[in-house]
Amino acid sequence: MSGPAAAPKIVVSHVSRQFPADEPERGLALQDIKLTVIPNEFVCVVGRSGCGKTTLLNLIAGLLRPTEGEVLIDGRRVEGPGPDRGMVFQYSALFPWLTALENVEFGPRNLGVPRNQRRALALELIDLVRLRGFESKYPRELSGGMKQRVAIARALATDPEVLLMDEPFGALDELTRAEMQEELLRIWEARRKTVVFVTHSIMEAIYLSDRVVILSPHPGRVRKDVRIAMPRPRQRSSTEFMAYYEDIHSSIF
Amino acid sequence: MTGRYSARDIWISWSGILFVLVVWQAIATFGLINPAIFPGPLDVVRAAVTLVPPERVLSHARTSLTRIAWGFSLGAGLGVLIGVASGWYRRLATVVRAPIELLRPIPPLAWIPMAIIWFGLGESSKVFIIFLGAFFPVVTNAYKGMTGVDPDLFRAAQTLGLHGWRLLVRVALPASLPDIATGVRVGWSLSFGALVAAELIAADRGLGFMIMNARELGQIAVIMYGIIVIGALNFLTDWLIREALFKRRLRWHFAS
Amino acid sequence: MRTSTVASSRSQPPGWSGRTERAVGALTVAVLLAAWELAGRAGVLSAYHFPEPSRLAATIWDLVVVGFPVGVTVWQHVGATAARIVQGYVLAAVLAIPLGLVVGGVRALDQASAPIITFARSVATISLLPLAVAWFGVGELSRVLLIAYGCSWVILTNVIEGVKSVDEELIRAGRMLGSTPRQLFTRVVLPASTPRIFAGMKVALGLAFMVIVGVEMIGTIKGLGALIMEARTFYRSDAAMVGMVFIALFGFALSRLLDRLERVLLPWSGSLEEVER
Numbered sequence: 001m002s003g004p005a006a007a008p009k010i011v012v013s014h015v016s017r018q019f020p021a022d023e024p025e026r027g028l029a030l031q032d033i034k035l036t037v038i039p040n041e042f043v044c045v046v047g048r049s050g051c052g053k054t055t056l057l058n059l060i061a062g063l064l065r066p067t068e069g070e071v072l073i074d075g076r077r078v079e080g081p082g083p084d085r086g087m088v089f090q091y092s093a094l095f096p097w098l099t100a101l102e103n104v105e106f107g108p109r110n111l112g113v114p115r116n117q118r119r120a121l122a123l124e125l126i127d128l129v130r131l132r133g134f135e136s137k138y139p140r141e142l143s144g145g146m147k148q149r150v151a152i153a154r155a156l157a158t159d160p161e162v163l164l165m166d167e168p169f170g171a172l173d174e175l176t177r178a179e180m181q182e183e184l185l186r187i188w189e190a191r192r193k194t195v196v197f198v199t200h201s202i203m204e205a206i207y208l209s210d211r212v213v214i215l216s217p218h219p220g221r222v223r224k225d226v227r228i229a230m231p232r233p234r235q236r237s238s239t240e241f242m243a244y245y246e247d248i249h250s251s252i253f
Numbered sequence: 254m255t256g257r258y259s260a261r262d263i264w265i266s267w268s269g270i271l272f273v274l275v276v277w278q279a280i281a282t283f284g285l286i287n288p289a290i291f292p293g294p295l296d297v298v299r300a301a302v303t304l305v306p307p308e309r310v311l312s313h314a315r316t317s318l319t320r321i322a323w324g325f326s327l328g329a330g331l332g333v334l335i336g337v338a339s340g341w342y343r344r345l346a347t348v349v350r351a352p353i354e355l356l357r358p359i360p361p362l363a364w365i366p367m368a369i370i371w372f373g374l375g376e377s378s379k380v381f382i383i384f385l386g387a388f389f390p391v392v393t394n395a396y397k398g399m400t401g402v403d404p405d406l407f408r409a410a411q412t413l414g415l416h417g418w419r420l421l422v423r424v425a426l427p428a429s430l431p432d433i434a435t436g437v438r439v440g441w442s443l444s445f446g447a448l449v450a451a452e453l454i455a456a457d458r459g460l461g462f463m464i465m466n467a468r469e470l471g472q473i474a475v476i477m478y479g480i481i482v483i484g485a486l487n488f489l490t491d492w493l494i495r496e497a498l499f500k501r502r503l504r505w506h507f508a509s
Numbered sequence: 510m511r512t513s514t515v516a517s518s519r520s521q522p523p524g525w526s527g528r529t530e531r532a533v534g535a536l537t538v539a540v541l542l543a544a545w546e547l548a549g550r551a552g553v554l555s556a557y558h559f560p561e562p563s564r565l566a567a568t569i570w571d572l573v574v575v576g577f578p579v580g581v582t583v584w585q586h587v588g589a590t591a592a593r594i595v596q597g598y599v600l601a602a603v604l605a606i607p608l609g610l611v612v613g614g615v616r617a618l619d620q621a622s623a624p625i626i627t628f629a630r631s632v633a634t635i636s637l638l639p640l641a642v643a644w645f646g647v648g649e650l651s652r653v654l655l656i657a658y659g660c661s662w663v664i665l666t667n668v669i670e671g672v673k674s675v676d677e678e679l680i681r682a683g684r685m686l687g688s689t690p691r692q693l694f695t696r697v698v699l700p701a702s703t704p705r706i707f708a709g710m711k712v713a714l715g716l717a718f719m720v721i722v723g724v725e726m727i728g729t730i731k732g733l734g735a736l737i738m739e740a741r742t743f744y745r746s747d748a749a750m751v752g753m754v755f756i757a758l759f760g761f762a763l764s765r766l767l768d769r770l771e772r773v774l775l776p777w778s779g780s781l782e783e784v785e786r
Binding site for chain 3: 262265266267268269270272273290291347348349350351352355356358359360361362363364365366367369370371445446449450453454461464465467468471473476477479480481483484485487488491
């Protein structure tokens with residue numbers, strides 16, 4: 001199951017986060033979260049609405065600072081967002097004034113990568129997410145699934161070692177969602193990254209991840225940490241799969 | 254309207270205008286309305302050629318256009334500046350918005366008497382009125398555009414390596430451009446209206462003045478001529494804005 | 510207190526709470542007025558160019574009670590302006606709404622009229638004033654007709670758009686529920702286009718207001734526009750400024766009136782953002 005002990009990629013150490021002063025809710029959004037993710041691991045975070053999954057993701061991303069505790073990436077404390085942690089949002093958050101290709105080039109451009117190089121890099125990623133032929137389209141002209149492919153390509157363009165995904169397939173219809181799950185696994189196998197994936201869907205979590213972390217709400221706490229010991233590709237209808245589902249489902253409800 | 258026009262479509266489109274022109278000329282030719290006060294289209298053309306030489310019209314037009322160019326640039330420029338700044342720095346917005354919101358309901362034309370008191374009867378007073386016409390829509394829309402940017406766009410940009418003022422330039426500004434463009438279009442149309450009114454009320458040059466002058470001389474045909482020229486200019490400039498701004502640069506937002 | 514919003518500050522821009530914001534806004538205005546008053550008293554600002562707020566307050570009373578010109582109170586001016594707006598506006602509505610409904614429903618008519626409408630709208634309403642005076646004299650008629658002209662085209666455009674943009678699905682649903690063509694029109698198309706029509710009516714009212722102020726500055730001494738113009742002629746800058754305040758209040762009241770009306774007549778619809786000016 002595990003090789004020699006790998007230095008953890010992400011360490012969330014005794015992290016708590018209060019609700020900001022201007023929000024109607026009070027108290028702690030997250031309380032004393034402990035989470036360790038090893039390199040190239042695929043971890044899903046699940047839980048009911050309001051359990052703080054997105055807050056946790058934003059803390060790892062550096063978009064928020066913890067009120068207590070710290071988040072470490074490769075042993076170094078997270079001080080803010082950066083191109084070493086790529087992020088994919090539920091509604092793709094593509095820049096509408098840029099074409100798909102320009103969106104993907106956005107990160108490298110900020111990092112000062114010269115034009116030819118970043119164009120080549122971007123096209124390579126467009127190929128990876130199988131959108132060749134659509135690179136000159138604006139987000140307005142793309143379907144939901146296509147936009148998410150661009151979003152993934154864009155997040156990968158800065159070659160982050162960590163990929164953070166906030167319910168990326170939540171806004172898609174069921175068929176597209178299943179397709180995107182396959183695509184994501186394929187991309188992940190091709191470009192090994194450490195992935196933290198937030199989702200509402202237990203089925204999705206079991207299908208995709210090495211580990212499922214369950215958070216319970218009010219305040220957000222780690223309820224359970226389930227290792228999914230099934231080889232991929234997994235069968236959603238298998239008894240083993242169903243067993244995991246029962247286990248996780250009963251832990252949430 | 255997209256798609257190709259059939260010959261029939263073109264015919265129908267033009268039939269309306271042709272119909273109006275024919276009826277107009279007919280009324281004039283058969284003297285159904287006193288021809289002294291109701292010249293037909295042909296009379297207008299004749300008056301245009303004889304009574305007001307092209308150089309004079311062009312000179313008036315140039316005066317008018319210069320005024321609106323100045324007034325609009327100042328108004329839109331300041332509007333974008335204040336709108337963007339107050340959209341980015343919320344504290345600034347709190348201070349600036351109250352006076353602006355209080356002054357906004359006053360139509361630009363209502364400022365004319367004070368403009369004359371402050372600036373006299375020269376060019377500045379007209380430019381000021383035009384400035385007001387452009388300023389308010391632009392500042393309102395720029396602010397709206399800036400504050401309406403999807404916060405996820407900022408988050409995404411941050412995870413892609415952007416910080417501080419570069420977020421303003423490379424995310425907030427492009428994202429608010431559609432709203433700013435709308436403000437510019439509305440501002441232009443208000444500026445134009447303000448220009449015409451100001452020239453009718455208090456000017457000694459310009460297209461508006463040309464019309465007023467013609468009325469005093471009893472040259473109805475020239476009045477009509479002036480009205481048509483102003484209308485044509487209005488249409489043309491608005492069309493230019495739509496083409497250059499909305500259809501080209503902003504096609505990522507506006508469906509053609 | 511700002512805790513840990515570091516780079517996230519762009520997602521939640523720093524600022525004060527809602528109540529503080531309003532207070533600061535009010536304070537700013539108060540400070541500006543106070544500075545204006547002081548500058549005027551100290552002689553830094555000329556009383557002619559910038560009459561102080563205290564003087565303006567007195568003038569408000571003056572206009573309301575004594576009137577300017579003497580005998581014509583500000584309410585009479587408001588009444589004159591309002592009368593012109595109402596007459597022109599109603600005339601425009603009565604002409605443009607039925608016409609728009611017909612044109613919107615018949616494709617050929619819509620196509621034929623589109624260039625005419627576009628051109629007519631490009632004509633600056635106020636530029637027609639000299640023509641109106643030449644034809645109809647210097648009385649109320651030319652003013653009312655001018656307002657009617659300006660409003661008609663705006664209302665017409667929006668009525669046509671309203672009819673054309675009725676959701677196909679609504680029409681299909683109506684058909685499936687057995688409506689005759691006439692019923693389809695009165696019970697589906699008409700109600701469905703009302704929000705857009707109303708939005709156009711609002712824009713038209715705003716336009717009427719702007720146009721009438723300008724029109725009243727030429728050739729009449731009654732009406733809000735006339736008031737401020739006359740004030741200038743007699744070097745009463747204070748009356749001109751107060752007149753502007755009344756104009757703003759009047760405009761504000763007009764738009765509030767329409768909003769109220771909309772809520773009564775169209776409780777089921779949200780307000781439209783996109784409107785043809």
